[in-house]
Amino acid sequence: MFVKSVSLQHYRNYETMELDTNNNVNIFVGRNAQGKTNLLESIFVLALTKSHRTAKDRELIAWDKDHTLLKAAVERKYGTYNLELNISKQGKKAKLNGLEQKKLSNFIGSLNVVMFAPEDLEIVKGGPSVRRRFLDMEIGQVHPGYLYHLQQYQKVLVQRNNLLKQMWNDRSSAHMQMLEVWNEQLVEHGVKIVKKRKYYLKKLQVWAERIHAGITNGQEQLAISYVPSLALDEDNEAVLFEQFMIKLSQMNDQEIRRGITLVGPHRDDLAFSINGKEVQTYGSQGQQRTTALSLKLAEIEFMHEEIGEYPVLLLDDVLSELDSYRQTQLIETFQEKVQTFITTTGIESIHAHRLQDANVFHVENGQVRR
Template sequence: MKLTELNLHHFRNYDEAQVEFSPQINVLIGENAQGKTNLLESIYVLAMTRSHRTNNDRELIEFGKDAAQIKGNVQRELGSLKLELDIGKHGKKAKANHLEKARLSEYLGQLNVILFAPEDLALVKGAPTVRRRFIDMEFGQVSPKYLHDLTQYRDILKQRNRYLKQLQSHEAQDQLYLEVLSEQLAAVGGAIISQRVKFLSELEGYAQKLHQSITQGKEKMTFEYSSTVKDAATLTEVELSEALMELYQQNQAKEIFQGTTLYGPHRDDVRFLINQKNVQTYGSQGQQRTTALSVKLAEIDLMKNQTGEYPVLLLDDVLSELDGARQTHLLKTIQDKVQTFLTTPGLSDVARNLIKEPRIFHIRDGQIIPEKQPELKTEVFYPTKQDKTANKE
């Protein structure tokens, strides 16, 4: 999967922009506040229909304008695909090959991306919400069923929490309706946990190999799914749903008193263990960064296995956060494997020596300036008298 061309119209600080990309590594060089991260963000938004930097779509539109548009040409194994995302005051519209999708969820998966930004180093030491968001965003790209179940779960959860608050304030008294909502939530909640456990098991396999390579076999990394359901990783989907329903029944009074749902996948977490020790708690900063790097890079192979194609990799100023050894491992992993977009104020000597034939773009005040590619040196051959004689013979 490759993004061959991108067109921006009133997106962030880009009034109009059109650019063609290399199928290998594209380096976006620029100082702060010039637009290099905005360009990377536009690719993410085109793929995910939402930004990783803001929940306010209005911020994606150029100041003083009413709407923004992102267009992209994607080359997939089955052929080319034209994507278009319109962002306006009244929401977003997404099209694939000029056909508008009724729901944004139907559009997801047309262009798969993996984003690795400095804040992703908080994947390990950050709050559980960071890891849940990671799971939902990444797995939702490759599994329409997971995305559907997650959307359904969030809708039911919102209804159930609203009704719990009404019961808490005595605005409502019908606990039969609460039981109906609990049954619905438990059914889809069990499906979500079951899928998460399977996805994480596969991701763990890829991450272990990468982590052992980075640490030269000195460390073994494992994942542990931490759930409000006891022994969740060992239960079937049906058993998970039954266990959730039992928790809702046993703790009904407690949930009404607090006015919120206390059990389910929206409360779950993932622990990363290094040699059986929780790296969030006991790991050094170096171990935490190596773990985050291994997990993010493992997504590349996971998506390839799930979809049949490699995703597009977006690296937002990550090199400056990694030491030489981790830079080397990152760049060797992606070289000749996945189309990559890398933002940086400037390339380090390590990066310049490792990246083969990058296409470099300089970003200045919302302008994309391709760096002139070095011309191939050609030697002019002037035949001697002896050569001419030989040719005639």
């Protein structure tokens, strides 16, 4: 898919802005604090109706205004979509081709984006919870049913942990029976989560490894592995269920002593290695960044498989941190098929032979010009 134009009104530091983005590569150049990230963020917001940076919608509205209006024309396989999103203190209103959408979920998905920003380095460098969140968001985007099981699992987990704490000094049979109930529910949803994670990671691995090899001219072999809290080799749900239940009963005493659930998908992790060495520990900054990037780019292929069209790629401030070879490979891999929006503080830091055809925009104090 392809974003033909974007227009903003009262969005962050943009008063009004109209942008013609009729090009596969759009580069936004400007000094710090001029509005480059705000612009990419606005495209992200048009896709998902929320920001990648904040959960507070009112931060998106220009300080002295009470609403903001975002518009985009998106060309897709089967026609052009006109997207309109109005955010005010009263809430959000979305229109698709002029028709108001009662449910935001009917609007989300009209535009698909993959954003890669500096904070995504945390997927590699940060703690396991960052990786789980990445995984959950990724799977959730293509498989909404997954999010249902995740929510249910988390609810049960909280209840179960509360019960475990009570059982520290009261192991009455009523409590034991209650624990049985929570165990079954935990395992029921847990098995669904584990199964989906295994399935999607298998796909993600293939794409990410291939992309990483491409970006590094075959010098680096990336391997992604799932580090499940439960080593479950099976795919059969009944067997998984059984194995998870057995593990819980084995951990029973320890769990009551500590008052928390010690096994399950809430303790899963991912591990990355390059040429057999763990990236978190031994990888250089550039390798860590390339690993995170390969994961994000794998997401692009993922979505393509799922929806039959490529999403739009948003690269905020990340290109200049890659060496020129990696930059060129990255751009050339996607230039033909994926529309890309890139921000940078200096165009001279972007080394790609084939950028002559790109749109270059200058961003200054909430204004954009060619």
